[in-house]
Amino acid sequence: MIQVTAKYFAVFREQAGIEAEVLSTSVETAREFYAEVAILHNFSDPVMNCKVAINDELAGWDSVISEGDEVLFFPPVAGG
């Protein structure tokens, strides 16, 4: 198990009711970690509409997450 910080933005933050939390997980990738937090907080957006950043850098959903990482979950964007 590793300890990872999950951070939530915009509608994810509102749905989760918190900005960030430290979670213990046995998953390997950002995609699997999203599946876990989506169940935890009832997120319904599929990954293809969302983005993930690891330690403030945009990352692919198949990136491996490591002990101590901050994983940022970005719901569908709407700039402009």
Next chain:
Amino acid sequence: MIQVTAKYFAVFREQAGIEAEVLSTSVETAREFYAEVAILHNFSDPVMNCKVAINDELAGWDSVISEGDEVLFFPPVAGG
């Protein structure tokens, strides 16, 4: 024969050496009138690259010209 004022702009004015002149002509259309002034002043631009206005309104080259008209000869344009 009708009396018509020919007005020249930009490179036409420089080639003709005058801004305007009153000419007597027996032609019927702006196109034929241009052919006459082109010979008179050595204009080499074909009508398809030029424009004509009659009494300050853009007109087609086949417009009929009448006694007292002002016919404006516009060389190839270069706005912007």
Next chain:
Amino acid sequence: MSSPVFKIASEPMSITSLNQELRDESAGAYASFEGWVRNLNDSKVVISLEYEAHTAVATSEGEKILVEAIEKFELIAARSFHRIGHLQIGDCAVWVGVSAMHRGPAFEGCRYIIDELKHRLPIWKKEYYLNGNSSWINCQTGNT
């Protein structure tokens, strides 16, 4: 829809206030184009240039182009001016601004207007070169 305004201007214009005239509560997109006098044309060094226009015909033709663009692209508003007289490198020679609900029509309408202005307005440009020569340019030759 506000009525379109096209101006032949012998002095610099305030683009900031023209931009304000395009505003509308339903406008989500604004696109603009500026033509700047540049220092090279056809690999000759340009030091300044002179624009001449037939003001009455250019103004009515310019307004016609704005109306066409508003109808064709469902723009909310459109404005444009073209400078005449002696301009220096970097001066704004022509400006087009449009507002629309969405960005697609704003870009397309703005592009339509500048393309038509360049081909249809009775405006002529004389370039003055570093070597002391000058030459009338036409839109078949190099151009912005």
Next chain:
Amino acid sequence: MSSPVFKIASEPMSITSLNQELRDESAGAYASFEGWVRNLNDSKVVISLEYEAHTAVATSEGEKILVEAIEKFELIAARSFHRIGHLQIGDCAVWVGVSAMHRGPAFEGCRYIIDELKHRLPIWKKEYYLNGNSSWINCQTGNT
């Protein structure tokens, strides 16, 4: 080529001075886009809206988009900002400005930048409606 600058801005910016930063003696064309807050989205009356961003990621992704556009369209320079915080109807939420030798690349580069910004920046919009409701918007739904 000047280095591109993308900014997440919590206060209004001076577009006039940003325009100046794009100037270059070889630039013949300038194209700009502004996204304005409009009063209707999906037929609901909007009274104001709130933009939230992840500033660090949005800034680096924004700069990446500007660099892509400069290379792809041979732009001379490109700048952009996106506002965050609470905006009112008519406020400028996003601005893109580019300069190029000619107008084709200027229009295409400007369009490329705004299209990419809208899809790639971690920025979120919450609309507040006349009826007291509010809702997070995503770019699959109605948009400028």
